[in-house]
Ligand code: FAD
């Protein structure tokens with residue numbers, strides 16, 4: 001099997017944290033995965049599943065095996081005149097999958113262009129951007145039960161998808177390994193251009209199509225978000241907080257500039273980036289880490305910060321947002337310790 005001992009994981013997490021795991025196992029298909037899980041290492045030592053490492057923060061060396069999912073394959077499993085069902089392996093790079101869909105004129109996923117990571121991680125936190133979440137296009141998910149080593153299928157309706165959440169991030173966290181995801185895409189497109197400046201970005205294009213939307217999203221993202229190859233980061237470090245309507249009204253009286261969005265159960269979602277920005281964190285640096293100067297929701301590892309440096313820094317931000325606004329902002333990034 002393809003094991004490496006005491007490999008630095010710096011290249012395998014977009015925060016560029018230089019920690020080691022006892023073993024790293026690069027897993028290219030299901031059979032390899034099952035053999036690993038049946039082996040002594042798989043049964044006895046802790047192991048952690050990693051895709052592209054773009055939504056995790058290692059706070060220390062990992063005392064077990066990091067299993068890097070590298071399985072590949074994209075295929076059409078069913079189609080009719082309106083829809084196409086596409087199965088993609090967990091290890092496919094997410095944006096390669098989006099590009100494949102757009103090139104083949106399959107619509108619904110174009111707003112999710114340019115998000116780092118893998119197909120297998122996409123349902124875990126129900127990735128979202130520019131008015132679309134991956135739950136909108138997932139049909140079903142094929143998983144391996146870590147205890148029984150049997151395959152199971154989760155239909156979309158059983159995944160408990162929510163904002164940056166799913167059953168795989170909450171009650172069944174670390175209980176299943178996602179093997180394949182089947183998506184339902186459209187052949188007759190209905191563009192979703194309601195989010196923020198997406199419409200503005202497209203205003204010079206007559207009758208835009210899905211490839212124009214993909215390009216517009218890429219352009220906006222490239223302007224706003226730091227490229228992890230240059231400025232190591234994991235995207236939004238925190239989730240946007242949701243508050244009760246009554247509390248929002250009180251806040252809005254004190255801070256009329258607050259932006260807000262409707263959320264389920266008649267609650268209100270605030271922009272964590274704006275709250276952090278209003279606490280004057282934008283551009284501030286400390287111990288090799290800092291808040292990005294264009295998007296306050298992104299923490300950057302500017303100069304070989306450790307996972308603990310980043311965690312401590314993030315806690316200061318959480319405390320200052322709580323002091324000023326009385327609002328708790330939760331981590332979006334998963335801590336591995
Ligand atoms: P990893 O970071 O490797 O893993 C994340 C979690 O998923 C871990 O808990 C891991 O155990 C679990 N996991 C991974 N693969 C599997 C599997 N096969 N089976 C079971 N569990 C698994 N996210 C958004 O939602 N919207 C955005 O717009 C967005 N923008 C980003 C921009 C930048 C610059 C960066 C760096 C990140 C951004 N993210 C965004 C966050 C990140 O890209 C997504 O969360 C992505 O889905 C993570 O994929 P990954 O393969 O890197 O997962």
Ligand code: EPU
Pocket residue numbers: 128129130131195196224234235236237238239240259271272273274277282294295296297332
């Ligand atoms: N804002 C500020 N200052 C900042 C950052 C933002 O005032 O420093 C304000 C903006 O002006 C805007 C509002 O906050 O009015 C929202 O900002 P933006 O549109 O950039 O989106 P976001 O809420 O910060 C979310 C997602 C992103 C996703 C974008 C686009 C979360 C936690 N983040 O960011 O996802 O790409 O919307 O849909 O929901 C990620 O999850 O890693 C991620 C990057």
